[in-house]
Amino acid sequence: MAGITPPDLQKALSGVEYPADSEQLRKVAENNHASKEITDRISHLGKKEFQNPAEVSKAVFTRPRPRRATCWKRRRRRGRRRTWRRGNRRAR
Structure with missing residues (x-):
């Protein structure tokens, strides 16, 4: 199967x-x-209550955004790399 389409979900x-x-x-x-x-996707939506078909479609077809790293060391390293790419070298 190629995947779920909105008309397939509406029929279901x-x-x-x-x-x-x-x-x-x-x-x-x-x-x-x-x-x-389709039944697997619906069962993985959680215990949320849906008010209309648009909410169901939005929940089924949108992917959750990946979480960004919150570790301060990773942010610091990421910032260090950005400055190095610009040509501003820092002393380590």
């Missing part, structure tokens, strides 16, 4: 009464004979 979730949580959405998708990929 036809007949849902909102607000609904991810467990209710998964049950409806299984009753509508949705693919395993």
